[in-house]
Amino acid sequence: MNSLFFETCSETMIFPTAPFNFDGTVHKPDYFPSTDNAYAVGYYWQTVRFGEELYGTKLTNEGSLYSPAIRLSVYSERPIKTETLMNLKEEIEYRFDLKADLSKFYEQFSNDLLLAPVLERWIGMRDSTNVSLYEFLVIATVLQNTTVRRSVQMMETLFKYYGTQISFDDKVLSAFWPPIIIHGEKEETLRALKFGYRAKTLLRQSEIFVNGKMDERILRSLATDQLKEKLLEIYGIGPASVWYLLFQVFKRYDAFEYVSPWEQKIFSQLIYGEELVDSKTLLNDAEKRWGPWKMLALHYLFEDLFWKHEKDPVSWLSPLIHL
DNA sequence: CATCAGGGCCCTG
DNA sequence: CAGGGCCCTGAT
Numbered sequence: 517m518n519s520l521f522f523e524t525c526s527e528t529m530i531f532p533t534a535p536f537n538f539d540g541t542v543h544k545p546d547y548f549p550s551t552d553n554a555y556a557v558g559y560y561w562q563t564v565r566f567g568e569e570l571y572g573t574k575l576t577n578e579g580s581l582y583s584p585a586i587r588l589s590v591y592s593e594r595p596i597k598t599e600t601l602m603n604l605k606e607e608i609e610y611r612f613d614l615k616a617d618l619s620k621f622y623e624q625f626s627n628d629l630l631l632a633p634v635l636e637r638w639i640g641m642r643d644s645t646n647v648s649l650y651e652f653l654v655i656a657t658v659l660q661n662t663t664v665r666r667s668v669q670m671m672e673t674l675f676k677y678y679g680t681q682i683s684f685d686d687k688v689l690s691a692f693w694p695p696i697i698i699h700g701e702k703e704e705t706l707r708a709l710k711f712g713y714r715a716k717t718l719l720r721q722s723e724i725f726v727n728g729k730m731d732e733r734i735l736r737s738l739a740t741d742q743l744k745e746k747l748l749e750i751y752g753i754g755p756a757s758v759w760y761l762l763f764q765v766f767k768r769y770d771a772f773e774y775v776s777p778w779e780q781k782i783f784s785q786l787i788y789g790e791e792l793v794d795s796k797t798l799l800n801d802a803e804k805r806w807g808p809w810k811m812l813a814l815h816y817l818f819e820d821l822f823w824k825h826e827k828d829p830v831s832w833l834s835p836l837i838h839l
Numbered sequence: 840c841a842t843c844a845g846g847g848c849c850c851t852g
Numbered sequence: 853c854a855g856g857g858c859c860c861t862g863a864t
Contacts, residue, residue: 548846660847666861667846712859717848754848778846836846842864851856 517690519681522572522591526601529578529587532614532642536584538577540641541612545822548664550655550671551690552679553646562646563682563691566604570691571596572684573608581640586614591684610736613642613767621769621809628805630787631813634820643815645764649732651692652765653721653750656757657714664837673709695725717752724750740768759811769812772802778836785832786817 579585706715
């Protein structure tokens with residue numbers, strides 16, 4: 517892994533729609549830890565590959581729930597052009613859903629027995645992702661059919677062999693590689709790094725980006741059904757991964773049509789206080805209760821639980837997290 | 840020590 | 853459309 521040291525810094529302000537919860541938006545305690553980002557209350561650091569360039573970004577909370585403001589600091593090798601800085605700002609606004617208007621969601625469920633207390637704590641939290649579509653596909657691939665610990669291992673192996681290390685603002689973080697780097701690799705090499713059958717997936721996913729068959733910006737504008745169809749065409753993306761993509765990467769708040777075993781257990785406890793509720797029941801009830809907001813509603817419940825767990829372990833949750 | 844499932848998906852029959 | 857195979861690893 518080659519390393520870079522970025523000292524040049526440009527700044528601009530971002531003004532999210534209100535209400536806005538900075539910490540709930542930038543830090544998701546249920547996502548597996550990854551060395552491409554770091555979090556502290558009021559701060560978020562993240563490496564970003566944008567266009568052909570690498571940047572170190574830092575978000576600083578300089579506002580409040582009803583008067584939100586974020587300082588975006590961008591560290592780079594060379595001074596960044598104003599236009600590029602504005603484009604990067606827009607990209608960050610999209611990824612963290614900073615321009616969302618969730619007022620209808622809040623109004624509609626202010627009396628929902630499950631959601632109301634959670635909204636009190638987390639109103640203004642957004643449905644966010646810190647990475648691009650390509651990068652999310654890599655994450656989805658290392659998540660499949662394994663435990664969190666091993667997902668973390670695989671991710672760090674990828675960073676070690678194909679990524680870049682960036683030092684900025686007293687942080688040292690890993691940065692993603694461009695798809696062409698993996699594309700130029702042999703399947704046996706990836707297999708030797710213990711990716712097993714995932715080697716093929718990583719290669720085929722890189723290929724569609726190198727060949728320009730995937731344009732994230734165009735996908736964003738598609739209707740959900742059409743988008744889902746496109747995403748399912750990607751090798752290695754099936755029913756479980758597709759709704760992670762729809763929700764997190766593409767902000768489709770209703771994307772909940774499949775429950776994987778792990779989430780089934782957690783939702784069962786969370787919503788019904790039971791060990792295992794039939795997945796059809798889960799899906800139907802969520803639709804009835806929250807309709808087009810169902811995944812966002814579940815996200816709020818999920819994050820609230822994991823924040824709680826981070827501070828004060830929830831006894832039934834611990835054995836479900838295989839760290 | 841051996842066995843097995845783990846935050847799925849592809850492919851075959 | 854059901855079910856076997858896939859890679860590695862930690863848990864048991």
